[in-house]
Amino acid sequence: MNQYVKDFTIRPFGPEDINGHLAAVAASRPQLAAALSWASPAYGPNESAAWVMSRTAAWAQASEYSFVVEHAPTRTFAGSCSINRIDWPHQVGNLTYWIDSRWTGRGAATAGAMLAARFAFANLGLRRVEILAAEDNAASIRVAEKLGAVREGVLRQRLRLGGARKDAVLLSILPRELNEPAVERRPMGTA
């Protein structure tokens, strides 16, 4: 897979991504902790390495599909997105994403999430992709809506973030709704 939207691409994780993942988490800790349950102050090098190294097995076991969101021209680790919590019998999956704070505001999340959702429909055969965002996470909800996701409702007290219970907005995308801005395919090895 080598697809680009607005200079950002996604690709599966490899062992070479441990340092990029760790540095991105370290640079973005307050922003991530406000939105993602795993990004606690205790999340450090061991956790980064274990998670990155677990990606290949998770993919092989068809449990989670995680991608590096990469700034293609510089091949810099910009963030991550995953299709997880897959309900295979019903062809439904969850889409999650985060971007290194040093790379936000440039369309990285929208590009990465769009490509991951496209992967979910085209490669996994899913027919519905869900996004769950804290109700006060306007940037995440905006990303989902830019993909074409439809807001379905508020799930009360659905998330626990930073020790606080939060209401969450549930959005979903069906294959026909996915906004697909011009996707450029370049051969492997080109920037």
Ligand SMILES: CC(C)(COP(=O)(O)OP(=O)(O)OC[C@H]1O[C@@H](n2cnc3c(N)ncnc32)[C@H](O)[C@@H]1OP(=O)(O)O)[C@@H](O)C(=O)NCCC(=O)NCCS
């Ligand atoms: C949410 C997040 C993924 C966005 O990443 P990003 O690369 O900056 O996203 P994009 O640049 O693709 O798009 C962001 C959009 O949100 C908008 N936005 C940013 N902050 C906003 C705010 N406080 N209120 C409303 N909209 C906001 C931007 O203007 C942009 O929309 P636009 O293109 O219409 O102007 C990133 O901030 C992040 O990683 N946050 C912490 C983790 C997280 O929240 N993950 C989602 C969990 S559900």
